[in-house]
Structures are given as structure tokens and as C-alpha cells.
């Protein structure tokens with residue numbers, strides 16, 4: 466058996482004129498969480514559906530634990546589970562009734578199905594809700610029962626397609642805990658997300674995709690390192706001084722200073738590896754220059770680059786304009 470859970474090369478899916486997936490190469494190590502990060506319409510769901518054998522690729526190859534999705538779809542299907550697809554939750558049944566029913570369909574005897582259902586409800590914080598009809602669940606509870614249903618039979622690979630979109634922070638954290646439990650049990654998780662911090666929290670490696678193409682790949686640390694050391698956020702007492710502050714900071718840091726949404730804030734990236742100074746020294750120098758220029762700073766913070774910044778840096782890169790020019 467390969468130590469790659471998923472391997473694709475040149476994977477393509479075309480819908481009419483849209484190249485939804487446009488030559489994607491992925492190598493997902495077994496036993497890890499792999500993040501596929503991209504905005505609306507990037508091609509995430511299309512890629513996942515091909516890997517789960519629900520859509521036929523138009524080009525390239527995809528293998529799941531060495532099994533080709535086109536030539537050996539049954540072998541692939543035995544190993545994968547896709548939340549929200551194979552798990553058909555009946556809204557009129559209670560949480561426990563759903564899980565017991567699905568367990569019975571998988572061939573478990575009733576006591577075993579019941580035990581597994583209880584175990585999953587408890588692991589997912591749904592024990593109290595287990596006796597209620599699913600149609601009365603909140604969005605977060607619904608997402609959790611969907612995931613529970615998709616791992617009744619522990620899959621080798623679980624596809625979670627935007628498992629936390631639209632959830633509040635607490636529900637997101639609960640889903641994250643669930644993902645960690647699933648991976649600890651040996652399942653490889655391919656997680657698509659639009660939330661950069663989600664990939665950062667959960668994934669060992671991340672592929673950033675845009676317009677059907679992988680535009681960056683690596684560990685969260687690799688991706689962050691590629692955009693520099695971090696950033697400094699500054700809030701001024703007087704918004705009238707912002708233009709001057711922008712000039713002073715740009716000079717001190719040698720980087721572009723962006724204006725924040727409110728009239729007193731500014732953000733600047735702190736330079737990358739070319740300098741021996743650490744992020745804190747750079748920031749201290751900028752703050753001291755501001756003070757010398759008579760600009761009052763009410764508040765400041767240092768931030769690690771977020772994956773948001775990574776994504777913006779990657780996608781704002783003028784390759785599209787260059788290509789058009």
C-alpha cells in the first residue's frame with residue numbers, strides 16, 4: 466500500500482467553458498489532515514467529487530490508496546466517505562434513530578449499532594440531542610450529526626467539504642475537535658475550506674487553489690514564511706496624522722503600509738529574511754520613528770502573517786495582469 470492516501474496528476478474537469486479543475490497535482494500523505502483552501506468557485510467541490518468517484522475526470526489521473534478512481538471505483542468507494550453525500554440523514558428521525566438505522570444498513574446488529582451510535586453522539590457532544598428529531602437541530606448540531614453518520618464505518622479517507630462554513634466560532638471549534646479525533650483514529654482527512662485559519666489549525670499541509678489550479682502548496686509555516694515575517698498593526702490617536710504615519714512607517718520598515726478600515730489604523734508587513742533584525746526590533750524602530758515624528762500611537766499589535774494574507778499575497782500577485790498585458 467502506498468503511503469500516499471490520495472495522489473492526483475494533471476486532474477481536469479471541464480463544465481462547458483469552465484475549467485473547474487485545471488490540471489491539479491496533489492499528494493496527500495496517509496494519516497494526516499490535508500487542507501484544500503480556496504475561494505468560492507475555486508474548484509474544491511469538483512475536485513473532491515472526482516476523488517470520491519461521484520464525477521468523472523476529463524483528464525489526468527487520481528488514485529486513492531493506489532486505486533484509480535476511473536478503473537477501480539468500487540475499491541475507492543470502499544475506502545472513502547464524503548460528508549453530506551453518503552450520509553443520508555432523515556430529518557424526521559432523531560439523531561440516535563438515524564445513526565442506528567445507518568449502522569444497521571452497514572450490517573451491524575442492533576446492539577452494536579446502538580453502541581456505535583451512543584459512542585459517536587457522546588464524542589460529538591450530541592448525547593443530549595440524541596433523542597430529538599434532526600429537523601430541530603441547530604446548524605452546528607446538524608453538521609456534527611452529518612459527520613458522525615459519515616464515519617459510522619471508519620473510512621480510510623474522509624472528505625469534509627467546507628465542514629464549518631456558516632457555523633459560529635463555538636460550533637467551528639467543536640467540528641475541529643471532531644476532525645482531530647477522526648485523524649487520531651487513523652483516517653486521512655481531506656478538508657476543503659475557505660477559512661484560512663481553519664486550514665492553519667487543522668492541516669499538516671495545504672494546497673491553495675484558485676481558478677482550478679494549485680497556486681501554492683506546503684505546510685502552514687511554509688506558506689507563511691513565503692510572505693514575510695509578520696505584520697504590525699497600529700492605531701493612532703488622531704486620524705489627521707495618518708498620512709504622515711504611513712510615510713514614516715513605510716520608511717522605517719521598507720514595506721507598503723496599508724490603511725485600515727477605520728480612519729486611525731494602519732497595517733504594514735514586516736520584512737522577510739533579508740534583514741538580521743527580528744520582527745519585534747523592526748516594529749520597535751517603526752514605533753520610535755512615529756514617536757519622533759510627533760505621532761501618538763494609542764495601540765499596536767504584532768501579528769504572524771495569517772493565511773488570509775498569504776492568500777491575498779498569492780492571488781494579488783500580478784500574474785493575471787502580466788498575462789493579459
Ligand SMILES: Nc1ncnc2c1ncn2[C@@H]1O[C@H](COP(=O)(O)OP(=O)(O)OP(=O)(O)O)[C@@H](O)[C@H]1O
Nearest residue numbers: 480483485503504505506507508509510511512659
Ligand atoms: N455541475 C456543474 N455544471 C457547470 N458548472 C459547474 C458545475 N459544478 C461546478 N461548476 C463550476 O465549476 C467551478 C468550480 O466550482 P466548485 O463548486 O468546484 O467550486 P468550490 O471551490 O467548491 O466553490 P465553493 O467554495 O463556492 O463551494 C465554478 O465556476 C462552478 O460554477
Ligand SMILES: [Mg+2]
Nearest residue numbers: 509510511626
Ligand atoms: Mg464547494
